Amino acid sequence: MSVAVEFRDYLGDFIEHYAQLGPSQPPDLAQAQDEPRRALKSEFLVRENRKYYMDLKENQRGRFLRIRQTVNRGPGLGSTQGQTIALPAQGLIEFRDALAKLIDDYGVEEEPAELPEGTSLTVDNKRFFFDVGSNKYGVFMRVSEVKPTYRNSITVPYKVWAKFGHTFCKYSEEMKKIQEKQREKRAACEQLHQQQQQQQEETTAATLLLQVLGGSLKDIKIVKNL
Numbered sequence: 292m293s294v295a296v297e298f299r300d301y302l303g304d305f306i307e308h309y310a311q312l313g314p315s316q317p318p319d320l321a322q323a324q325d326e327p328r329r330a331l332k333s334e335f336l337v338r339e340n341r342k343y344y345m346d347l348k349e350n351q352r353g354r355f356l357r358i359r360q361t362v363n364r365g366p367g368l369g370s371t372q373g374q375t376i377a378l379p380a381q382g383l384i385e386f387r388d389a390l391a392k393l394i395d396d397y398g399v400e401e402e403p404a405e406l407p408e409g410t411s412l413t414v415d416n417k418r419f420f421f422d423v424g425s426n427k428y429g430v431f432m433r434v435s436e437v438k439p440t441y442r443n444s445i446t447v448p449y450k451v452w453a454k455f456g457h458t459f460c461k462y463s464e465e466m467k468k469i470q471e472k473q474r475e476k477r478a479a480c481e482q483l484h485q486q487q488q489q490q491q492e493e494t495t496a497a498t499l500l501l502q503v504l505g506g507s508l509k510d511i512k513i514v515k516n517l
Contacts, residue, residue: 294338295394301334302387305347305356308332309380315353337428341373347380354380406430 312331330346331354337343340363347356360373378386409422420435432452435444447455 294336294343295390297336298343299387299390299394301336301345302383302390304334305332305345306383306387309347309354309383312354315349356380356383 308331330348332347334345335343342361342363344359344361345356346359347354349355356378357375358378359375362373406423406425409420411418411420413419416438418437420433420437422433422435424431424433428448430449432447432449433444434447435442
């Protein structure tokens, strides 16, 4: 959805909210100078490196919609203030209708976003669902862990999928190495235990043999004496 289309829809929300408000009650001049005025309704939308703030406010002159734009210059560079405009609340319907006409006359109707189908996998008594969706902030993946007693989920923006995948692969490889070392260690311990058991059995057998041989020699000596 383009910024213009989404902004038109937001205007509709502000118009509906404005219609439900009671009579305008602007604060007196002293109060207006001493206290910050709270917005009657606020929304914002993000597109790439731009952020648009919409605030329905009220002052001595009446109610108005303030629209402010900021531009994110990049990591570590902060944001710069863009343009700010104020629209009288009484003219919001006319402004929305004019914008809608421009969109109908010159805008290109966007097709629904093509997204991958969701999938799931089962591990023990848990089931994990991977669902791809989109909203005004962009494309995302919702990963849900479902058990008979509860459900938990996280939302991962599309822009970090590759980083998530790389991180999972990295830890998967590390765990493979750790498990391989553990298997080798268990195998060595088992082999050592078998060798010790074999040595013990050989020692026991030798001791029994010596005892048997010792008894036979005594019998031979007794016969000779007779």
